[in-house]
Amino acid sequence: MSGPASYDLLVFAAVRAIDPALGLDEVVDVVVEKGRIARVGRGAATAELRSAQGARVIEGEGLLLLPAFVDLHAHLREPGQEYKEDIASGLAAAAAGGFAHVCAMPNTRPVNDTRSITEAMIARARQIGGPALHPIGAITMGQKGAELTEMADLKDAGAVAVSDDGRCVTSSAVMRRALEYAATFDLPVIQHAEDHALTEGALMHEGAVSTKLGLRGWPRVAEDIIVARDILLAEATGARYHVAHVSSRGAVRILREAKSRGIKVTAEVTPHHLTLTDAAVIGYDTACRVNPPLREAEDVAALCEALADGTIDAVATDHAPHSPLEKDCEFAEASPGMIGLELVLPLLLALVRDKSLPLGRLVDALTAAPARIVGLTAPSLREGALGELCLIDPTARWTISPERLRSKSKNTPFLGKEVTGAVRMTLAGGRVVHEAETTSSQRGAN
Known part of the structure; x- marks a missing residue:
């Protein structure tokens, strides 16, 4: 329409x-x-x-x-890369996928690290109408991992969380300061958990398939190390910590233990990490190059179990649109990411039908749980x-x-x-x- x-x-x-x-x-x-x-x-x-x-x-x-869905993690590419997606097309895709609320990641060009960009994104979405847009501001200026953003300004402008998105905050000192600062304003800190020193040059999950394809592998432990470190920092600071796109069974184990001790940690998982393994990369399919990478069947099973039992709180799309310029190329040159806003429902209903995931838990993971994480009023049938x-x-x-x-x-x-x-x-x-x-x-x- x-x-x-x-x-x-x-x-x-x-x-x-x-x-x-x-x-x-x-x-x-x-x-x-x-x-x-x-x-x-x-x-x-x-x-x-x-x-x-x-x-x-x-x-x-x-x-x-x-209740209509809430997405914690989408890339709408505006400002700066409107040839891939813009706020109008992204919100249209969200509406078609059942979403009434979309949280937009800060890796725009320029990076959403200031009040003015946050306000401009919200104003553009209101002009268009449709699902509500909720910007996520950067943790550090330019997502460079050094100087903290003015989180008070970002929140006042409408940001619902902070994240450096595809760049992990690898400095423990910076991450500690970020958690302390964000806690002052009750802002969740969303981390892309990746030890970049362990993933330099990596193109897919490290395992038998990467060896067969001759592609440099990305070990699970690169995710697990950051999740473990950050949980200790979150416990020490009392801050709200959220793990983006969990992909490894080790991270699931760490999250489960942290929650058992009452630490304020939450997590999300994507539909593609619940439904695909690294075997999908066979044939060098660039559509399957994502960050973090598709992992093995054991990881998928652990993720499904964790979503079903609530260890993983929410489903998030990590909607990452790229044009043919970034995908119709050699695997090593392809940009990581795949679209997801319009495909969540049919892909995950398959898990309900095969009894891997209760329908009520899926609905909660797409509605009340993500809304609670970023402090939104959840859509409801009340x-x-x-x-x-x-x-x-x-x-x-x-x-x-x-x-x-x-x-x-x-x-x-x-x-x-x-x-x-x-x-x-x-x-x-x-x-x-x-x-x-x-x-x-x-x-x-x-």
């Missing part, structure tokens, strides 16, 4: 509504009136409401209605809440193709894959920001 649409009365009839935060999982009617959830329950969609002037009625049999919802057809089968993707970039190894599960409608800020196809009858005028 061309832009957000508002309805005075939007009725979801006989839909399976799921909101783990409310303990809700049942077939009910959900009524959204003037952008807010007015009624939830059996029989809420009365004949009078259904026939009201301007009512939009969606027959929900066989469909799921969830009566009185702002209408931020996601309507899902869990049985719709479709093939991932460039034509179906709203992102400017199409860099994903899942092109051509048939998947099951589709987002039919997304509401953000009380308005319909995405609709895949006609799903309802409408009576009267808006």
